[in-house]
Amino acid sequence: MMSKKILNLSFLILTLTGINAAAVETALGPKLGRAASAEEIARWEISVMPDGKGLPEGKGTVAEGESVYMSKCLSCHGPKGEGASADQLAFAQMELTDDWPEKTIGSYWPYATTLFDFNRRSMPMQAPGSLTDEETYAVTAYLLYLNGIISENEVMDADSLAKVRMPNRFGFIDVYEQEKTAK
Amino acid sequence: MSDKDASEINDSAYVAGNGLLDRRLLLKSGLSFAVAGISSTASSASADSASDARPEWMQKPGDAFSNYGKPSSYEEEVVRYPAANSQVDGNGSSWTPLHAMEGMITPNGLHFERHHNGVPQIDPAEHQLLLHGMLDQPSFFTIDDLLRYPMRSQICFLECGGNSNAGFNKRPIGASVGYFHGLASCAEWTGVPLSVVLDEVGVDKKASWLIAEGADAFAMNISIPMEKARDDAILALYQNGERLRPENGYPLRLILPGWEGVMNVKWLRRLTATDGPVMARNETARYTELLPSGKANMFSTVIEAKSLITSPSSGMHMGEPGLYQISGLAWSGRGKVSRVEVSADGGKSWADAALDEPVLSKSFTRFRLPWQWKGTESVLKSRVTDESGYRQPERQELIRKKGRHGFFHYNAIVSWLVASDGEVTHTYDEQKNTESKLPDLDADWD
Numbered sequence: 156m157m158s159k160k161i162l163n164l165s166f167l168i169l170t171l172t173g174i175n176a177a178a179v180e181t182a183l184g185p186k187l188g189r190a191a192s193a194e195e196i197a198r199w200e201i202s203v204m205p206d207g208k209g210l211p212e213g214k215g216t217v218a219e220g221e222s223v224y225m226s227k228c229l230s231c232h233g234p235k236g237e238g239a240s241a242d243q244l245a246f247a248q249m250e251l252t253d254d255w256p257e258k259t260i261g262s263y264w265p266y267a268t269t270l271f272d273f274n275r276r277s278m279p280m281q282a283p284g285s286l287t288d289e290e291t292y293a294v295t296a297y298l299l300y301l302n303g304i305i306s307e308n309e310v311m312d313a314d315s316l317a318k319v320r321m322p323n324r325f326g327f328i329d330v331y332e333q334e335k336t337a338k
Numbered sequence: 339m340s341d342k343d344a345s346e347i348n349d350s351a352y353v354a355g356n357g358l359l360d361r362r363l364l365l366k367s368g369l370s371f372a373v374a375g376i377s378s379t380a381s382s383a384s385a386d387s388a389s390d391a392r393p394e395w396m397q398k399p400g401d402a403f404s405n406y407g408k409p410s411s412y413e414e415e416v417v418r419y420p421a422a423n424s425q426v427d428g429n430g431s432s433w434t435p436l437h438a439m440e441g442m443i444t445p446n447g448l449h450f451e452r453h454h455n456g457v458p459q460i461d462p463a464e465h466q467l468l469l470h471g472m473l474d475q476p477s478f479f480t481i482d483d484l485l486r487y488p489m490r491s492q493i494c495f496l497e498c499g500g501n502s503n504a505g506f507n508k509r510p511i512g513a514s515v516g517y518f519h520g521l522a523s524c525a526e527w528t529g530v531p532l533s534v535v536l537d538e539v540g541v542d543k544k545a546s547w548l549i550a551e552g553a554d555a556f557a558m559n560i561s562i563p564m565e566k567a568r569d570d571a572i573l574a575l576y577q578n579g580e581r582l583r584p585e586n587g588y589p590l591r592l593i594l595p596g597w598e599g600v601m602n603v604k605w606l607r608r609l610t611a612t613d614g615p616v617m618a619r620n621e622t623a624r625y626t627e628l629l630p631s632g633k634a635n636m637f638s639t640v641i642e643a644k645s646l647i648t649s650p651s652s653g654m655h656m657g658e659p660g661l662y663q664i665s666g667l668a669w670s671g672r673g674k675v676s677r678v679e680v681s682a683d684g685g686k687s688w689a690d691a692a693l694d695e696p697v698l699s700k701s702f703t704r705f706r707l708p709w710q711w712k713g714t715e716s717v718l719k720s721r722v723t724d725e726s727g728y729r730q731p732e733r734q735e736l737i738r739k740k741g742r743h744g745f746f747h748y749n750a751i752v753s754w755l756v757a758s759d760g761e762v763t764h765t766y767d768e769q770k771n772t773e774s775k776l777p778d779l780d781a782d783w784d
């Protein structure tokens with residue numbers, strides 16, 4: 156009882172003096188940051204958001220993507236994305252509820268934009284960052300085609316890729332949001 | 339210890355089944371531990387009778403000083419255990435040898451590693467942190483800049499979301515405890531509170547996320563809720579008093595106390611303020627937990643409470659029956675460890691373990707309990723309760739709830755079988771009842 160009263164009192168004092176806990180804890184910085192220009196930011200920016208924001212100009216076809224795949228992806232991911240030393244990317248035989256679920260792009264990935272973001276920044280492992288925007292669109296198109304998400308003749312660009320709806324788009328539970336709401 | 343010694347322990351000191359003793363006995367000087375002790379090999383040391391009064395290292399001057407100290411050459415086996423992709427050396431992880439360690443701090447050379455495409459060797463003079471996106475003043479900060487900022491230190495654990503996931507296997511893995519649960523370590527991290535820098539650049543009130551990006555070959559990116567970034571995130575420059583090790587993010591990494599390892603981005607180069615997550619590969623295709631329903635948890639940011647006994651543990655051999663100290667680690671991403679209980683009878687009865695001070699929030703906590711081993715088959719377990727009231731689940735309970743294919747966030751109770759000959763192995767409660775015909779689930783680290 157006693158300690159609760161003290162706690163309430165100290166809260167009151169802090170509130171009255173306009174000091175909250177966050178303000179007390181935040182230290183002053185020396186403001187040493189150098190302003191970043193729009194041009195510098197553009198050179199660094201490689202993120203692609205799920206609504207397509209950040210997708211660059213350019214385009215790629217399934218056929219072009221197959222040739223990129225054959226030269227740069229095959230050795231780790233195997234023919235047609237069937238998997239080898241690296242992930243299986245397509246042709247899941249098992250459902251996510253089966254005893255041996257197969258999590259492929261088609262069966263698991265919620266956003267097609269993630270493919271572009273990831274392939275451009277991280278792949279291929281031996282020469283990351285080496286794919287051009289055109290090659291990235293193309294290999295993304297090929298992977299979506301292998302997974303039966305787009306047809307053989309579709310072309311991927313900033314507009315069409317942002318519109319692709321993945322089969323497992325609603326397969327996820329946002330635990331962070333759920334906990335925040337429960338609080 | 340002989341039976342005669344055992345008889346000197348008062349009956350009232352036994353607080354749970356199969357020889358578990360009151361933790362307060364640890365404070366009494368009269369309690370002596372078994373001479374043979376626990377060893378990781380079957381052999382025991384023998385003294386050379388000719389030189390025991392003045393061994394050779396007392397007969398000549400010792401070595402000179404050194405610029406940077408190394409462990410004793412007799413400790414060469416206390417090393418991380420790397421497990422990498424067959425085609426890409428730098429894609430994988432290395433495990434902290436928890437079974438060969440004591441206390442709560444992980445030395446920098448033994449801190450676990452998880453890299454997606456190797457360790458970059460970064461010249462700090464050429465490294466910059468860019469903050470941009472939904473904020474007033476997009477800015478670059480050099481490492482020298484950041485070294486002038488106010489800092490704070492925090493001792494906290496880091497744990498990979500994939501740690502311990504061999505626990506999903508149908509049969510208990512035989513590895514030493516560190517090579518099964520050692521994608522977890524604990525260090526003192528020092529750096530600039532991220533909130534200080536965020537205040538300077540003036541983050542838009544509508545910016546609810548920060549996209550963090552590393553300067554490694556993977557250009558690893560992941561989304562951090564702004565609330566956490568403002569709460570206790572650190573732009574870490576130091577690890578246990580020295581500058582970060584390259585494999586832990588030199589020259590700059592993000593530390594998010596209590597949160598899943600992958601979000602503590604190493605080699606940090608960019609933070610983008612946004613109004614939503616980027617939906618990176620490592621927060622969608624990976625680091626999400628598939629549930630039996632076919633749905634998967636995403637943004638499981640917090641590491642739930644876990645404990646395990648590090649000694650005795652899998653691969654060790656007990657000496658003679660007698661008095662031993664059970665020692666282990668407990669931690670929780672939700673705050674302090676409030677209680678660790680130990681069982682020596684497979685979970686039928688439990689005794690409270692002593693907790694080493696200091697017990698810190700989101701940090702490893704060392705627990706201990708004396709045990710009178712009678713030389714009979716015993717199953718040892720530990721379970722932690724954290725200050726949020728959460729208690730570590732039994733394995734069956736976890737698998738009933740989460741299924742077998744979550745891959746991440748496995749935190750069930752660990753059981754060690756002490757055989758009557760003293761050999762210690764990993765076991766499951768159900769092992770004797772249901773011999774599964776299915777193959778093991780493979781831990782897959784692509």
